[in-house]
Amino acid sequence: AQSVTQLDSQVPVFEEAPVELRCNYSSSVSVYLFWYVQYPNQGLQLLLKYLSGSTLVESINGFEAEFNKSQTSFHLRKPSVHISDTAEYFCAVSAAGSNYKLTFGKGTLLTVNP
Amino acid sequence: EADIYQTPRYLVIGTGKKITLECSQTMGHDKMYWYQQDPGMELHLIHYSYGVNSTEKGDLSSESTVSRIRTEHFPLTLESARPSHTSQYLCASSFIAPRDETQYFGPGTRLLVL
Numbered sequence: 001a002q003s004v005t006q007l008d009s010q011v012p013v014f015e016e017a018p019v020e021l022r023c024n025y026s027s028s029v030s031v032y033l034f035w036y037v038q039y040p041n042q043g044l045q046l047l048l049k050y051l052s053g054s055t056l057v058e059s060i061n062g063f064e065a066e067f068n069k070s071q072t073s074f075h076l077r078k079p080s081v082h083i084s085d086t087a088e089y090f091c092a093v094s095a096a097g098s099n100y101k102l103t104f105g106k107g108t109l110l111t112v113n114p
Numbered sequence: 115e116a117d118i119y120q121t122p123r124y125l126v127i128g129t130g131k132k133i134t135l136e137c138s139q140t141m142g143h144d145k146m147y148w149y150q151q152d153p154g155m156e157l158h159l160i161h162y163s164y165g166v167n168s169t170e171k172g173d174l175s176s177e178s179t180v181s182r183i184r185t186e187h188f189p190l191t192l193e194s195a196r197p198s199h200t201s202q203y204l205c206a207s208s209f210i211a212p213r214d215e216t217q218y219f220g221p222g223t224r225l226l227v228l
Contacts, residue, residue, distance in 0.1 A: 034216070043120075043204055044157075044219040051214065090156065094215070101173075102217055104156040 002027040002095040006105035014113050015083055021076040021108045023065075023091035033074040034092040034102070035065055044090065050074065061085075086112045117141060120205050120220035127195055128228050135190045135223045137205035146188040147206040147217065150174060157204060163188060164210065195227045 007022040025031060032051050036044040048059040055067040065076045074091060091105040118139040127133055139146065144165050149157040149172075159172030163182040177199070178192050188207075192199055202224050206217040 032215075036219070041224075043221040044206075046216060046218065049216055101159065102157075106156045107154070 002031065002093050002103050004091050004093050004103055004105035006091055006108050008108050009106065010109045010111065012111045012113060013081055016080045018079050019077065019081050019085075019110065021089050021091075021110065023074045023076065023105060025072050025074065025091075025093045027072075027093060027095045029096045031096070032094040033065075033067055034094070035059075035063070035074070035076050036090045036092060038088040038090065038107075040087075047076075047089070081110070081112045083112050083114060085110060118205060118207055118218055118220040120203075120223050122223060123221060124224050124226075126226045126228065129194075129196055131195050133192050133195055133225070135203055135205075135225070137188045137190070137220060138186050139188075139207040139218075139220075140186060141207065141218070142185070143207035143218075144185070144210045145208045145215070146182065147208075148172075148178075148180060148188070148190050149204040149206065150176065151202045151204055151222075153202075161190065195225075197227045200225060200227050 003026045005024045013019050034049045035047040037047045038044050048057045050057050050067045058064045063078045088107045090107045092102045121136045146163050148161040150160050151157045158174035160174050160176040161180040163169050169180050178190050180190050202222050204222045205220040208215045208217045
């Protein structure tokens with residue numbers, strides 16, 4: 001069975017500062033990895049995903065994540081955050097052989113302050 | 115980006131009432147899912163379906179039931195609502211392998227049972 005650990009439940013930062021949201025997973029087989037974002041009172045939106053190929057993946061709004069197999073991590077980064085990035089961020093893993101079931105972390109609340 | 119719709123967005127209802135949460139998608143996705151999310155917590159899969167006339171229980175036990183009579187429609191029903199059913203319910207859909215099985219989510223239904 002796979003599992004996901006998001007190490008920080010809350011991350012407060014100032015606007016234009018860099019941010020890293022940490023995600024570690026455990027799985028004995030190959031995985032697909034996802035970051036979803038949830039704005040207040042909304043559903044989840046796909047931010048970015050790693051399926052195969054380049055281990056560095058990017059979103060259209062400046063976030064990036066790097067798949068590190070040796071460290072079983074998929075940390076999310078942004079070099080300069082905006083107030084509008086304030087949201088809950090969920091890391092999720094889908095493992096081969098799990099019938100592509102998604103397992104979610106508990107989420108990290110990113111709060112960007114002016 | 116997938117188009118997936120949920121109604122109602124918010125529902126306040128008394129104990130013992132029967133409720134149906136609607137979910138529809140227009141992307142031609144085969145697989146559909148229902149997740150339950152309590153405030154500040156991760157998502158838990160409660161039901162999923164591979165296609166018409168297919169329904170399976172997820173990881174989290176739920177008193178709700180689902181049906182899949184049409185590919186695009188996956189309603190969730192609670193025969194007798196209780197305060198313990200108060201939560202947010204998120205619907206999602208995806209293709210089935212070998213196509214990309216990335217899950218796309220609806221906006222959610224927030225249910226409050228008094």
